[in-house]
Amino acid sequence: MVFDLLWILIKAVFSLVSMACLLRAYLLWLRMPPMNPVSQLVFRLTNWLVLPLRRLMPATTFDWASLLAAWFVALLAVLVRLVLVAIDTPTPTGPTGLVYALLVIGLSITWLIGWALKFSFVLLIVHALLSWFGAGPSAGMMRPLVAQMVEPCLRPLRQMIHRGQANGLDFSPLAAVILIQVLLSLHDRAALALSQPLLSGLAL
Numbered sequence: 507m508v509f510d511l512l513w514i515l516i517k518a519v520f521s522l523v524s525m526a527c528l529l530r531a532y533l534l535w536l537r538m539p540p541m542n543p544v545s546q547l548v549f550r551l552t553n554w555l556v557l558p559l560r561r562l563m564p565a566t567t568f569d570w571a572s573l574l575a576a577w578f579v580a581l582l583a584v585l586v587r588l589v590l591v592a593i594d595t596p597t598p599t600g601p602t603g604l605v606y607a608l609l610v611i612g613l614s615i616t617w618l619i620g621w622a623l624k625f626s627f628v629l630l631i632v633h634a635l636l637s638w639f640g641a642g643p644s645a646g647m648m649r650p651l652v653a654q655m656v657e658p659c660l661r662p663l664r665q666m667i668h669r670g671q672a673n674g675l676d677f678s679p680l681a682a683v684i685l686i687q688v689l690l691s692l693h694d695r696a697a698l699a700l701s702q703p704l705l706s707g708l709a710l
Contacts, residue, residue, distance in 0.1 A: 509590050516590075520583035521621045526551040527576035528622055531569040536654060544651050555579075580621070581614040591705055606704070613700040620693045627686045629656055630679055656682075 530548045538545060552575065559571035588610075633656045636649045656679075663685075664678040 509593065513587060513590055516586055517583060520579050523551065523555070524576045524579040524583070524618060525621050525625045527556060527572045527579065528618070529625070530556060531572035531576070532655070534569040534572070535567075536658070538651070538654060542651055543647075577614065577618055580618040581611070583617060584610055584614045588704060609700055609704050613697065613704065616693060616697045616700060620690065620697065623686050623690050623693060626659065627683065630682055630686070634679055
């Protein structure tokens with residue numbers, strides 16, 4: 507019980523840092539002005555991790571250092587989870603060597619994708635709320651930033667549903683939310699399939 511509560515806290519911290527690193531790479535890809543409040547917050551959360559990596563991987567058209575940092579955090583989260591489970595509930599001998607390493611790497615990538623999907627879902631909800639109720643000055647400042655962040659996701663869906671231009675109601679956000687839910691369902695199955703060999707039947 508104690509280890510479960512500790513893991514909830516640890517995973518929340520890891521996912522926050524990892525998503526901040528991913529968001530940093532995404533904002534650079536969008537060429538979003540660096541002085542906006544979202545970018546400034548992301549920089550403060552991730553400079554300690556991304557800047558050392560950037561000495562080895564300078565940012566070009568894509569911030570590979572931030573992407574690598576996000577994956578490192580996800581990998582560390584998986585390793586911490588394995589240690590906590592091993593301490594709390596010793597399990598029979600599972601895969602070893604290269605197979606074990608591949609399972610750990612695969613699970614870390616799967617977790618990273620799942621965190622990104624969940625963040626995208628929250629971002630779409632925020633976008634919808636700002637468009638409906640964002641009349642205040644703070645919301646007015648955030649609305650274009652959030653709209654710019656979700657547009658690459660909504661644009662292809664809008665082209666398929668409305669042939670590029672929504673006349674009246676725009677159903678692309680709803681389609682994006684449904685698509686993310688489907689992908690999250692597939693993600694959960696993949697995470698379970700990867701975690702079972704590592705933990706001998708205990709899901710992460």
